[in-house]
Amino acid sequence: MNKIIQQNFKVEFNYNISFTEGVFDVNNPLLSNLLTSKNKNSTTRAVVILDKGMFYYHSYLIEQIQTYFKKCCLKIQLMGEPLMVEGGEGVKNKWSVVENVLDLVNKKKIDRHSFVIAVGGGAVLDMVGFASAIAHRGIQIIRIPTTVLSQNDSGVGVKNSINYFDKKNFLGTFQPPFAVINDQTFLTTLSDRHWRSGISEAIKVALIKDSLFFNWIEDHITLLNNRDPETMNNLIFKCAQLHTAHIGGGDPFEKGSSRPLDFGHWAAHKLEYLTNYELTHGEAVAIGIALDSCYSYCIGYLSENELKRILHCFNNLGFELSCPLLLDPLDINRINQKLITGLEEFREHLGGVLTIMLLRGIGQGEEIHEIEKSKLDQSIVLIASFQNKKLTV
């Protein structure tokens, strides 16, 4: 008997990314409308998980959340006090933290029609997203990202993850959120470092997809440096829009080997690890983009003027573009061998053929499948000389 049954189906996913201010303000109906949008008549439950890093500046939230649910969400049962978790990459390293979230889901009887509401930076959203994705084969999660980086990139996509076996994002799933709410209130209390950090993902997506957006960023550097809220909101909106369009229009669950949105990320992931996450993701991405832009210049893909514009843009925003770990400890004209292993790890995560995004021009990415080490050596020398204001390109 050599029969075959063919299975074939499509699953539709949709969610909104809403921009607002004061998400838990009793005069703001956005969250309440979302929570009751599917089941107008039946009572459902919700638990809230808060990032301690954010909470330090927003300690009024516990009371505000309780009041909000009491006054605005009559059909939603808020199950106890919010669970507090550490912010930052460390929260993704411990299975015990995932287990705390799973325990909350279990004890508070959160089912697949209930909600997990996670308020925090990208790492917290990644970890809570993973726990929510595997409990009961997927609890609905509402993400409320609180940093520039999570509002314009990691928090608006379809992925979640934790680190395991000392490998970044080794465990995770593709699980679109129920909804994303970007609340600009949280940006006001970010440190300058974290305010700046997330801008590198906007530069990244502009460089590979939208030269006009890159021009716009160049024109708004002073306003961004002065922490003008409206300028940042516009940057986040445009960046989130470009990311969302790319994910929905392409290969959302990454079945291929191509990761265009990970321009500059092969080196960034490795640098984060090598610095024990002392570099933020955004800072590492800035260095990774500088490296791959220099590489694009070295192989003749990018003009001198275009390269200068990219490096100056980062520089004027206050990013460091070099890092001692880029360089071989014994020969500063060569790239660090430890960094090179990042290329293979990058390939390994998606599998298949090595696929690295480079630039053919500003706003125009192009993928290649091989990297020449000697050109990487040239690239790190270029970056170092630029950083020392002796740019010789």
Add this chain to the structure above:
Amino acid sequence: MNKIIQQNFKVEFNYNISFTEGVFDVNNPLLSNLLTSKNKNSTTRAVVILDKGMFYYHSYLIEQIQTYFKKCCLKIQLMGEPLMVEGGEGVKNKWSVVENVLDLVNKKKIDRHSFVIAVGGGAVLDMVGFASAIAHRGIQIIRIPTTVLSQNDSGVGVKNSINYFDKKNFLGTFQPPFAVINDQTFLTTLSDRHWRSGISEAIKVALIKDSLFFNWIEDHITLLNNRDPETMNNLIFKCAQLHTAHIGGGDPFEKGSSRPLDFGHWAAHKLEYLTNYELTHGEAVAIGIALDSCYSYCIGYLSENELKRILHCFNNLGFELSCPLLLDPLDINRINQKLITGLEEFREHLGGVLTIMLLRGIGQGEEIHEIEKSKLDQSIVLIASFQNKKLTV
């Protein structure tokens, strides 16, 4: 700023369920063709995980698998000896076993274009499926189910799971396999108990969807009891086909509250737990179906003749339809209160409104949202009297 970005996309999933004999025989090109179907030119890797319960009767497999890969899969690198795991529900209770599979994926550098090949019963496939689904956000898995139950039901669908916090399937994902291969060789060494056990899922799907298939099962009871291979293959094919069509044609990732394929399962899940998994899933499902069929009769949905046909069918196949745990220990005319909690747990897993499938006739399921305890009492008395050959319906 109250802007909104709408995300909306569809993801297509497809896989084949192939029926064969001697999947690792060097003269059988099926597996080899599957492994190279996507990447004809590049080398990929594979690891194999074997169920010890099955391996006891098929110890030739290790050598056969090595020979098969050496001779038939030149582009596939088999990464070391197969990993052996315990068979049966216990394998789903330990995180350490999941971790062993994750460790294998990590150490053997299995990426998202490589393969995990799992050979075993439903519990092993569930556990390996879960580990594969979360490693690197999803490794391709080829399931080779080795029991009637896994070949006709659990192994051909899109779910995986492990037990956690003492709750069945508390953790899991929806992750369609790369392919499923049903190899009839493995059925020959099943105990009579496991040969019979999986038939209850075929009866289940016939009862809710296909009266002609139920007639066919009634007509083939003797051949099934005599372990006729061709009859069993036909039963498995038809059952797998009905399951596959239902999943693909409906709500594959179970976004609603309805679980039509879980007819008879609310009591079954609880009975498995209450007997510490001494009842097999199929045996528990037979009792669960008997209970819900009696209930359907008690509320006037099913005729006396139809109920008798169902109970006789199970009986003639050798299933026990009663179980002491159905009854209240202090009053054998009442249903066990512990069993009743299974209704709420069943609701909780998917969330939303309680939705229980009953029968309006043979081949015709109908969902209801409320269960009357007094009718459940009547139902267990009916089953007990039938089991004692004093059927009074």
